[in-house]
């Protein structure tokens with residue numbers, strides 16, 4: 001008999017990938033994914049611990065899920081609740097203390113154990129916690145990927161982080177850096193393409209630190225992975241995220257210029273434009289080093305567009321430090337960027353720094369930075385008006401016949417669709433540019449007409 005599984009995903013793309021793999025793990029037990037928690041037999045919150053807000057969201061959602069669990073119980077039905085992901089790893093059994101209706105807690109490295117955990121939770125009535133970083137990699141223990149992610153898919157190639165930026169929980173929640181072997185990555189990519197995937201985004205918290213082994217036990221770099229996957233017929237687009245500036249190696253910069261399947265867009269977080277703050281953040285690079293990499297990438301691929309993450313109000317950030325960030329943004333001219341107020345995270349060195357920046361100052365800086373970023377996004381989107389480009393139209397829009405997708409530069413594009421353009425790479429002409437998207441028109445040719453899944 002089929003059982004209903006609802007997974008809610010918070011945080012980064014690695015969690016999106018993990019949620020798909022969790023569903024793969026539970027499919028043999030008869031669990032089928034559903035889009036809503038109503039009537040679910042098992043609810044998994046795949047959580048994010050990166051900022052305080054992300055964590056608060058989990059607890060407020062848990063309250064709502066609890067009401068559904070109680071409603072089911074009143075009908076004599078059972079609902080299991082699991083908290084997975086980075087909050088699970090960071091807080092462990094504390095979650096069950098605070099929310100006793102939670103049956104299972106697990107971390108990002110232990111979800112291959114879900115089937116066994118579910119059996120134990122049913123038998124013992126909850127209280128199951130699995131947080132070990134296993135000696136055997138979870139990737140080796142996961143079943144083969146069975147559910148298709150559609151035309152655009154994520155593929156984790158690297159996990160964990162050894163960088164220990166002083167603000168960040170990731171090295172604690174995801175553990176040490178690990179790179180999957182090349183053969184496993186290629187096999188998974190081929191399966192995805194066979195199921196209709198045309199675009200693969202290679203994932204890792206520090207994806208360009210990739211150093212997995214190939215079939216001859218030689219250490220490969222991320223550019224080797226890209227070159228290998230580019231040979232797969234039917235795979236049309238390759239992206240990777242998230243990169244650290246320190247790991248932008250010469251070969252990786254070069255392949256941006258030589259591999260047409262590698263999209264001309266890179267998310268390369270800098271966090272701050274101030275050398276003083278970068279040092280306090282333990283980023284191990286300065287602003288000049290970052291700007292040099294940007295220049296070299298632009299030389300390698302002249303039309304490349306950039307995005308970044310910024311933290312404002314990091315402990316010790318002066319007005320001058322913040323102006324340095326504004327200056328760096330002016331120099332780079334981003335196509336898009338994300339910015340956050342510094343959020344002290346328990347257990348990280350910066351959280352106990354005695355030079356915390358007042359909330360009002362953080363607010364004001366964030367507003368100024370975001371205004372500049374919004375301006376640059378608009379300028380970038382308008383600069384593409386009139387250009388022809390291929391869009392991967394993977395979703396329906398709000399209006400009748402409207403399709404949404406992504407341009408090579410990661411812009412959200414909306415077009416009025418025609419018969420058969422859904423799920424296709426379609427040639428479009430950009431007609432208008434806005435702050436967060438562009439609109440385009442289909443010009444008739446569909447360069448890569450394939451049957452989508």
Ligand code: SAH
Pocket residue numbers: 050051167168169170205206242243244269271309310311340341342343344345
């Ligand atoms: N591995 C990626 C980032 C992972 S977290 C990298 O190295 O860039 C995603 C983003 O969240 C970070 O780039 C940072 O901008 C932001 N972030 C991380 N910890 C934060 C904190 N304590 N407060 C505010 N923003 C934070």
Ligand code: SF4
Pocket residue numbers: 161162163164165168169170171205206244
């Ligand atoms: Fe966090 Fe820094 Fe590692 Fe990125 S590189 S995951 S910001 S510790």
Ligand code: F3S
Pocket residue numbers: 010011012013014015047048049050085086169170173174205
């Ligand atoms: Fe969040 Fe964990 Fe990703 S803390 S950003 S879900 S690695």
